[in-house]
Amino acid sequence: MEQVVSAVAGDLVNRFMSFLMSKYKTEEQLEKKMKRLQDLLIRAHMIVEEAEDRYITNSKMLLQLKKLVDVMYQGYHVLDTIKYRTLCSSRADENEVSRFKINELFFTTWIKRLCSMECTSNIPELQITLDNLESPVSNMKEFVLLLGGCERMFRSPYDSYVYIDNFMFGRHVEKQLVINILQQENIPPFAPAVLPIIGGSRVGKKTLVAHFCKNEKVRSKFSTILHMRGENIRRIAHEVGPGRSLVVVEFTSDVDEEDWLKFYSSVKKMGRGSKIIIISRIAKLSRFGTVKPVRLNGFSHEEYSYLFKVLAFGGTNPEEHPQLAVIAEYLAVALGGSLITANPIKKYRNVVMKNFSVFGEHPKNLMDQDHPIEITRLASSSRSSLPSSATLRLMPPHSEVDNSKTELPKVTFGDLIAGSAVLPREGFELVAWESRIPPYKRFVNFAAYCDEEPISQHHTASAGKKRKRFDK
Template sequence: MELIKSAITDGRYITNSCMLVHLKMVVTAMYSGYRVLDTIKYMKNKEDTGDLVNDSAALSFATPLKRSRTTVCTARKRIFSSELQCALEKLESVVGDMNEFVILLAGCERISQKPYDTYIYIDNFMFGRHVEKQHLINFLLENNIAGPPPVLPIIGGRGVGKRTLVTHVCNDERVSSQFNFILHINGANLGQITENGNLSARTLVIVEFFSDVDDNDWKKFYSHVTNLSRENKVIILTTIEKLERFGTVKPMTLNRLVYEEYRYLFKTLAFGSTDPVDHPQLIPIVEEFAELLEGRLIPANILADVLRKNLNVHFWLCKLRQVQITAKKNMTMSGAHPHKLFDQGHPAHFTGYILSPPTIITPNVPQNDLPQLRFGDLLTGHIFPPNGDFKLISWESRIPPYTSFVHTARFCLSLSQDQPESPLTPPVHNLRATYLSHKECIIH
């Protein structure tokens, strides 16, 4: 496992497509391996805490319900045995080719590690996406062939980390030195690119689309980018698959993290600097959370921040039960998990409140006068929300353009009643330009 981890974190520029395919296999095997190690290490605690997790349905953690555990434990052991065997076979297959891979990796140019890189790895870090990061770097560093600027669509669901990936890559020294200017544009405001006179120098244009765009509007925009400089490059960020029609190269698709990788991330976030060995009963609860959250990054950060401040098994079980009740209530009333309701633009129920889908808010944009609360405070019960509408901040990005994900929330006397007569309408984006540095600009 250490050999695999060191190969991944060594920091090399990989341009060979076959090596990138192998790297993806290595990454998958590594996180499967970590799950195997935890399963073996915490097997007894997994069984004991598993009983508490099941018994939590009665919301009684101090006196678990009495029931026969023989059949359940036997079934669990069979499942564990099958999972272990499968993961071990993957590890053996990958490790067998590791020596050759490490030798080839040593021939790749090393990525310089700056203090900022170390800092963001510890806290404001981009987790995983090793292969996608290399693909994007290769695209940006490749010399343009004769013709109009290349366009790379990056397509993925809401909150999978598209903007984080691009920002992380743009912080790479080789990428930042490749372009004189980095321009961020809201896709609803393509026409404003004509107001920017800096594109005569080599520019990376990053366009984020929240809805489809007329082909003629895109053609005008792309023609302007081309006329200014054929050394420019364009990246499209969107959740809309059909916008890949504007790409000139194969689109990059960002999916949610697979379970093993997501579980590892959630465990890392939830324990922080604390050694999980000191709290073995919490490891199985991590797995329950990872399954319930379905690979979502923002809920992982919200919950992990709350759990990290109280490493008590009963507190964790209480929060787990809260998430279970929320998921079940929305499934019963709307037929979908709350995350999927948000993805579809529908409100969802949460502990006595109805929440609108999150709206992405950029800095310096005027907001309404509704009270603001943080999701983590609502989870811990440290605050008493107002009876009227209020804004619930689920996440504040730590990377430019420092956007916030904000819900409009409304108190509901009974979760069994219908949705409010007036739908919760997300605030409208005001479009304006924000300059992050001498070479980076955002047009919202």
Template sequence: MDLAISAVTGDLKVERLQQLLLRVHTVVEEADGRHITNSCMLMQLKTLSAAMYQGYHVLDNIRYRQHNGASKDSVSDSSTSSDYIIPFKRARTANSSSTIKAFNWELQSALRNLEAVVDHMVEFVVLLGGCERVSRRPYDTYLHVDNFLFGRHVEKQQIISFLLQENMPGPPAVLPVVGGRGVGKRTLVAHVCRYDRVRSHFAVILHLSGDGLTKITDNEIPSGKILVVVEFASDVDDDDWKTFYSTVTSMDRGSKVIILGRNESLKKFGTVQTISLNRLAFEEYKYLLKTLAFGSANPGDHPQLAEIVEEFAVVLGGSLIPGNLIAHAVRKNLNAHFWLSTLNRIRITMKMNISRFGFHPNELLDQGRPVHLGPHYLLSPAAPSPSSPNSSLPKLVFGDSLAEAGHTVPPKGDFWLVAWESRLPPYTS
């Protein structure tokens, strides 16, 4: 550990932080591969995860602090940042003594949180040993290890418990999964549905669009336990829902329904507690962004780039689709100049949308309104669809055009501009 870091934190405290993070991360990863039904254990898992990501955030700040002086003028111009309305803002101090105090306070806070959760972790680990392992297919295991499905530990456990719960009285239970655009609702449910135990629990898993809600009839329902997953892009007509639900009540006992959408009104159709997905906490989002941006590269070998990741996390405001899009672009070019150029283009894009529409691009997408992606592209939110774009039209991935700025020529005529395509089925956000 170099002297600059030691002067601020002390080698022993940093080493202690790393040891605690290793212990907590080990338990969180193990818990992610178990089927946890105890609600109190799920609450503790959520606390463990939050403390872990906060700890990694502080560790990153300590590791790369010595590079602030060289890059802060180009990376984090506070006068530029203040022009934007963004969900996340970090306090910046010019006085070195106050900066040292702030870092020491962050380190002490992270250590206290981690030590507190570790002190109460013994019982959790013992109980975890009694939880059944959730088997994954080899492909899913690869995706999991490579962080393609990130976080959502507790929500995933809640969905699994709902699906595998036996002897629920009455007609099929309905679980609403509600959240803003691009928070990963479909990806989360699709991932759970790929678990072997879930697949073997149901005879058939049906995926429906809310537009075709009334098309399902008694004659089309197969025998056995059925899981019906319905995604709504807009409001649900009460009469259509009654028609649909009266049909699914004829399904065999043990069948389940999951409904997905952005509209809070979906909650009224649920028979169990709604799972609400929000954007990731800043520390967790930054960890995800760093993992995606570096891929197989070691962030420790690129300290300036690792610091720029935090600036990306700030300006992107916790949105998953832009985060994946930018990570896809910068991962191909681990060059500080390129990363800074990309960061500046994002800031210009944000300022242009705020100036023209009065809202941050994230808010525009949440409202279903178009977003300007630079001077040449207009991103219009499309309604969710399980089908692929028209294959007769050429496709341009926006991340590729961003990564190869000046070298990518858009196709002539009409073409599909793909903002981002998930690497996890169903290959959407």
């Protein structure tokens, strides 16, 4: 019996030692592969950033750049997924978000569930990503040599470094394709070239057009850039100018052949070298194109996740908050690649950080205390003629049943976030929500402008001092 027990114990010890050695080798192998992937991503991103500052006219170089960009964001996605989940699962610090007074039990359970998912196949996934990235990076030598001979673009440093949402994310290849087409001469010379830009809803078609229309080469090429809607193409005769023109037409529905031919004939009367750009979701409109259409698709999940984390964390290093980085990853999945949804979330983060900076508390806590909150950054994209030094404060909410009780201008919360509202010069009412059932209450906040005050005057929340109330 003793011999059996001794044999079983020895076998268990041997298996345990083998398990520890295997685990150590696996972790060591994982660490080496992650380091290799990180080095490759730095090299790839360096090439991409340099290419984005150059005019690339070679179509094959643009194709190679597109492939590199795709595998680069795939690499970032895999690296972040493994890195943050490893950090998240190895840390016992679950008080990272407790200062926001969220239900800790629910939040902690959710984080643990997210961190434990999909962590069993890290090494094979890493190896596949390394193989996909190593080949494009190693084949970029000729690309880099040719890139050195490409003309450099003019770019204001403030466009990219002061505001992270002040430039177009991605789309460099598509933008360069359009610029190249606009720089080419028409064949035959008096027949305007027609470039269709086709893509789904809210994928950035008009944003792409706005960016290349600001390009110095495009502006110097055309004396007039005319924007119009498809239903107004019959009025083009009244808009005809003597010089070379770029006509950008947005179609929301199909157009018949006769109307198109009349429109095209009118554009022919413009200056030699004029061109037409069609913007639409309707793929059939590409039949009017004289050049290959540029097709815009939504961002891939990997590319969108990268953008979402840039917007969510700003200048903060996500590695310092691995639990929040995991949540950001799953939020990116939940948002489904929507740019319209991601930007308001980023704006709200800015509002939260600003109120912590000025008042020392979360906006929700300030509102519970009937204290005004700072919302200037939430309204930053709305049109206003106010001086930059003015700040916008939101007073505690109230409800009203009768719309006729006040005569102040009214702005809806949705219009404020979307940036489609023209803000009044004086105080106004911000309609947060309107009930669709009796008694049809409207939940309204009074928004007031005030001058910027020194931050040091406001840091009294944690000290328990009573703040001065704002009067209407």
